[in-house]
Amino acid sequence: MPYYIGDVIKDEKRLVARTPEKFRETGVDVRLEVRAEEIDKDKKTVRLSDGTIAPYDILVLGTGTTAVVPKVPGVELEGVFILKTLPDAIRIKAYLREKRCRKAIIVGAGFIGLEMCEALRTLEIDTQVIDLVSRPAMRWDPEFSNTILEELTRQKVTFLPNTGMTSIVEGKDHRLRLKTNNGEMEADMILIAIGVRPNAKLAVDAGLQIGKSGAIQVDFSQRTSGEGIYAVGDCCEVYHRVSRKWVHIPLGDIANKQGRVAGLNIGGGSMIFPGVVGAQSFKIFNLGAAAAGIDETEAKNSGYHPVSTVIWGNAIARSMPGEKRLGIKLVADRATGMLLGAQAVGTTGAVERINTLSCALWNGMGLDEIAYLDFAYSPPFSPAWDPIHIAAQELIRKL
């Protein structure tokens, strides 16, 4: 009988889609509240935290990631949170409700940090974001980071750039006091959202190959270097079709796909995971921000010859009512005219454009054809010349 082993705690049991009993009916032995401590590749066994030894023919690692917490004094204080799992979210929600938070500081202006701004502002909590870097959403072009910053300001979220935390102590006006290289500030709650790292210790200890990214190395069939051992999801690498490198992109949709590919192969089917183009998005109040492919730096590092442009157009026809300003950035290879990357920011239509451009990146399309792609044009949905066309034509002139 297949096992599922996880150190899922009691409170989380309801989060498992089906109960262990239900799983058992379908022939899967689900064991919760037990941790896999060590893999013995030669004996094909896993030593569990309850002292038992579980044998395997096929082993699937889906160990995910852990939120990074900087080793500074005070991160263990009440009111300091990370947000990685659903129990984390439940803890934060309970704290906000019970402690009557008036002010929050978010450390890190990435996806999680920025998305949490909206949740906190909805509760009318004063919100401040700090980051080591100079602007929010660093992955995006400075012009788009600026658009995001404007939206933060409109929503009364303050952003403090070039700021790193040095310690957290008890506060005076508020529960906590955050000390940084850029002054001190108080808040009732501090959320640390500075990224995640793959949980690869089991794999490292077992002597499995680890990629340059620190995540578990896999092949197109999700097989690790260990016989009969697969890895899927945030703990392993994924092939990037544009950079042609194996990278670590811990995102839920990729994890879903890898799980399916591994399952099909384990079940006797044959399938390869075709890879990703690095598509991602997040919502920040009224703005959508999305990106796919690689930026100029990644392009140079991969051996491409990048050239880029940023244009501002309308997501829908100019004659239609509503806010429609949409920014698109394209990066292409000067040598071939091939699209390498795309970014978009706007109140409407940003993610949709990036999904279309993801398909273009997937197929290695050149700007010449992207500039004339056939879209389902209708004024409520797009201008006759879509911002994608305009951006591609603009960039062709720079090749």
Place this chain on the structure above:
Amino acid sequence: MPYYIGDVIKDEKRLVARTPEKFRETGVDVRLEVRAEEIDKDKKTVRLSDGTIAPYDILVLGTGTTAVVPKVPGVELEGVFILKTLPDAIRIKAYLREKRCRKAIIVGAGFIGLEMCEALRTLEIDTQVIDLVSRPAMRWDPEFSNTILEELTRQKVTFLPNTGMTSIVEGKDHRLRLKTNNGEMEADMILIAIGVRPNAKLAVDAGLQIGKSGAIQVDFSQRTSGEGIYAVGDCCEVYHRVSRKWVHIPLGDIANKQGRVAGLNIGGGSMIFPGVVGAQSFKIFNLGAAAAGIDETEAKNSGYHPVSTVIWGNAIARSMPGEKRLGIKLVADRATGMLLGAQAVGTTGAVERINTLSCALWNGMGLDEIAYLDFAYSPPFSPAWDPIHIAAQELIRKL
């Protein structure tokens, strides 16, 4: 000096983006209110309605289409309209305002007819749509036509299928009385929206090759069969990348692109028009409806071996608020697994999915890769498994 010749009437002059004077400054002689009557291919001249003869080296035909009006008695009565040009729209608007319309009948349940329903209902005018065929938006799958019909009903628009007009006479309770094979009905205004046909007479008379569709035949550079004569826009054919046939798809975005290709070639550049995949969309009240590629019948006629599926999914993550039900139909070739066509209907996300699938059709992608395309997933914008993935996986099982 290049000419622009058009039988644009005085009222329309303001519709020309720049005045004739402004054009002249940039070296273009714009002559309005004059019609091109005849082309002499050998002498390379055009006879105009003002009796003059205009010589040319290069001639571009952009004669567009004309709305089809059935030859039945009464179509010339006041209150009977077509909607093809902006002056048509202005005439309809003035009539509705001045005559206090309470009831309207739309003949034809295609794009124009259905889009006009919303405009008329916004003015609180009783609106009825009749069509010769059995359902609105015939191009879409019966399941989606049904969704559109439900929306029409919700918006208090009645649809009468299998109904053709036989004549229009003066009415009793309302200004007009429409007689059909399916009974008689009265209204204050009748809009005839049963399609368009290409204005190819000039080209036919000049002996230019005309395509099977009745539109002017062109090549990838927008050249007709006549030396130095180009054609662009709704009057000419376009290459369909999926059916691999030259077809007539009179849509504004295609016209824009063809004009640009012709202009580049005429101006000494070299460029080919890469064709279309038949992408189109329209909005019907709260619904977006979009399609690209070909349906089962067109696929069979082109020599493919079609197999199809219709699925209903969510445009955004299930946990997000708001109406999100989205239907997607995919048609693929059983022999190769290649995507041949796609349709979508929903309150949100339909057009966007079709734009992405247009890019997939453009590249001749197979279902195996479409089922794993990398999108910019985030719950406010899509589920982790997008309806596109689900539809593709569903259809793979039918191959």
